[in-house]
Amino acid sequence: MHATPLRYLSSADVLAALPDVEERLSLAERTMLGLGAGAQLPPKIGVQPGPVGSFAHTMPALLPGAAADGSDDLLGMKWVVGFPDNVAAGLPAIHGLTILSDGRTGQPRAIVDAGALTAHRTAAVSGLAIQRWGPRPGSSPRVALIGAGAQARSHLPVVSHLLPDAGVILCDQDAERVKALALELADADSCLGRIASVETTTDISGVARDADLVLTMISFGRRHQAVPAETLADAGLIVAVDYDMCVPAAVARAAALFIVDDREQYLANRTETTFAGYPDDPLTIGEAIRGAVPRPGGAVLVSHLGVGLADVVFADSVLRVAESRGIGTILPR
Numbered sequence: 291m292h293a294t295p296l297r298y299l300s301s302a303d304v305l306a307a308l309p310d311v312e313e314r315l316s317l318a319e320r321t322m323l324g325l326g327a328g329a330q331l332p333p334k335i336g337v338q339p340g341p342v343g344s345f346a347h348t349m350p351a352l353l354p355g356a357a358a359d360g361s362d363d364l365l366g367m368k369w370v371v372g373f374p375d376n377v378a379a380g381l382p383a384i385h386g387l388t389i390l391s392d393g394r395t396g397q398p399r400a401i402v403d404a405g406a407l408t409a410h411r412t413a414a415v416s417g418l419a420i421q422r423w424g425p426r427p428g429s430s431p432r433v434a435l436i437g438a439g440a441q442a443r444s445h446l447p448v449v450s451h452l453l454p455d456a457g458v459i460l461c462d463q464d465a466e467r468v469k470a471l472a473l474e475l476a477d478a479d480s481c482l483g484r485i486a487s488v489e490t491t492t493d494i495s496g497v498a499r500d501a502d503l504v505l506t507m508i509s510f511g512r513r514h515q516a517v518p519a520e521t522l523a524d525a526g527l528i529v530a531v532d533y534d535m536c537v538p539a540a541v542a543r544a545a546a547l548f549i550v551d552d553r554e555q556y557l558a559n560r561t562e563t564t565f566a567g568y569p570d571d572p573l574t575i576g577e578a579i580r581g582a583v584p585r586p587g588g589a590v591l592v593s594h595l596g597v598g599l600a601d602v603v604f605a606d607s608v609l610r611v612a613e614s615r616g617i618g619t620i621l622p623r
């Protein structure tokens with residue numbers, strides 16, 4: 291048995307080795323199905339850095355493979371920190387690293403910048419929800435996307451892939467940021483995908499009105515559940531990426547289906563300030579896929595909090611492409 295190379299993949303390396311949207315959706319499905327079928331995923335643990343609204347979490351995960359010796363297990367961990375005030379200083383709000391270890395020997399295989407990985411694995415999980423419970427392509431759906439940051443940029447290729455005839459309304463409290471994102475979308479060379487029409491607004495209180503699909507991804511802060519419940523009345527599907535920063539508990543309680551990625555983690559994160567008043571008994575995405583739960587008559591709310599298993603599954607996929615194409619930097623051991 292010999293030492294495997296240890297590879298570092300920067301954000302640019304990750305983007306160069308990222309699979310296409312269809313493959314990303316498959317990886318998201320593999321993750322969600324794995325969660326109920328032998329994967330190990332303790333709820334995130336963390337420490338509390340000083341700046342208001344910041345967080346620092348570790349997310350270990352294991353997806354067992356078929357081989358008894360562990361050689362096709364996916365084993366790893368993400369270290370992720372979020373500092374919302376970074377945005378004002380022109381820095382990304384979220385930084386992180388994912389470490390992959392060999393499932394048979396424990397040798398480290400890779401250290402992967404987790405920024406782009408986090409953004410794209412999260413958008414792929416949202417895409418899975420859109421595929422299952424979202425509006426049909428061809429129905430010219432109205433899509434409200436709230437928060438024009440890193441997550442919005444990774445979600446737009448997924449939305450445009452699944453719903454190419456969507457009319458998108460982008461919302462951010464920061465007029466410059468939302469305008470900049472709309473301009474990027476209009477740029478023919480943009481990698482954000484093609485959207486039928488784009489509007490912008492800074493008004494979070496009205497943006498969701500009349501939308502068929504609402505995607506929420508604003509920064510963490512003190513004020514939770516910020517979108518008025520009555521404006522979400524027509525949304526067949528709401529996908530909340532930002533915990534409960536936007537979606538009121540009344541909407542979660544009234545939803546025909548309330549779905550999370552990982553129940554244990556959701557319950558561990560439900561406190562007096564976060565997910566206050568939310569239901570006790572969500573389905574998981576994996577359970578709903580396995581049970582082929584159809585789009586119901588009423589609204590569906592999918593709140594996915596983000597699981598380390600998705601980072602490990604995506605990092606493994608990116609690493610395999612990087613190895614085959616010689617992308618990244620081999621580190622000394």
Ligand SMILES: NC(=O)c1ccc[n+]([C@@H]2O[C@H](COP(=O)([O-])OP(=O)(O)OC[C@H]3O[C@@H](n4cnc5c(N)ncnc54)[C@H](O)[C@@H]3O)[C@@H](O)[C@H]2O)c1
Pocket residue numbers: 372374377383384408409412436437438439440441442461462463464467494507508509510511516530531532533535594595596597
């Ligand atoms: N579920 C997951 O797996 C997962 C993964 C990564 C990030 N997140 C969460 O997604 C959210 C977005 O992350 P990001 O990296 O895109 O952050 P970001 O800072 O890049 O973008 C967030 C945007 O939200 C805007 N915003 C903040 N408050 C607002 C308000 N009240 N109304 C309108 N706009 C507002 C900010 O101006 C900013 O442009 C965060 O809450 C983050 O914690 C979730």
